[in-house]
Amino acid sequence: MTKLKGKLLDTSAMQPVEPRHAAPAVKTRPPRKNPVVKRCSASTADDRNDDSGVGGSNGHDGVGPKRRMGKGYKLGPHTPKPVPDGAIWITSTQVLARYGGKSQMWLWRKINRDDAFPKPVYFGRLMMFSVAELDTFDRGLISKRVGAER
Known part of the structure; x- marks a missing residue:
């Protein structure tokens, strides 16, 4: 029981009231499942010749963007x-x-x-x-x- 301006109030039945001008709730992103993103690893000659389809047949391990195996994207003067x-x-x-x-x-x-x-x-x-x-x-x-x- 609480006394407010000379009257007794039963606070057990009262529910909390949200203020009218509450600050907007901050939206947060859900946490990433895997915070460390693995990029394409450098493949070896054994990986390139492997026909299993897993690992390095095209230099792509399934994670991240595909990487071309040729000489493309090489900038600057060529010999x-x-x-x-x-x-x-x-x-x-x-x-x-x-x-x-x-x-x-x-x-x-x-x-x-x-x-x-x-x-x-x-x-x-x-x-x-x-x-x-x-x-x-x-x-x-x-x-x-x-x-x-x-």
């Missing part, structure tokens, strides 16, 4: 493939490597401004150069330099 002996055509990247790792802009300027520089042949969107024409261009540069030094 040119070496020119094989007896090659007739080489790519523009191989031409740039042949002249000391020059830039694509250097090659564009050589094609458009230097009349002696061999012009490319396009196979679709690939810019290809004749190795024989590049060799004659190089011999011409060497003969000019040797003739100027004498």
Whole structure:
């Protein structure tokens, strides 16, 4: 029993009352089942050759995003493939490597401004150069330099 302003009140039958302007309840996320997310693990050669379908047949262990096994998504400059002996055509990247790792802009300027520089042949969107024409261009540069030094 509680005494309120001179009257006796029976508090055992009273229920708690929510305030009219209560603060909004804070919504929380339910806890994750597995807080540590395992990403694709690096697969070994044994995993790649395994035909069981579990583990590393495609570099994917079933958890996280799939990872491609090829050379895709590799950003930045790529090293040119070496020119094989007896090659007739080489790519523009191989031409740039042949002249000391020059830039694509250097090659564009050589094609458009230097009349002696061999012009490319396009196979679709690939810019290809004749190795024989590049060799004659190089011999011409060497003969000019040797003739100027004498």
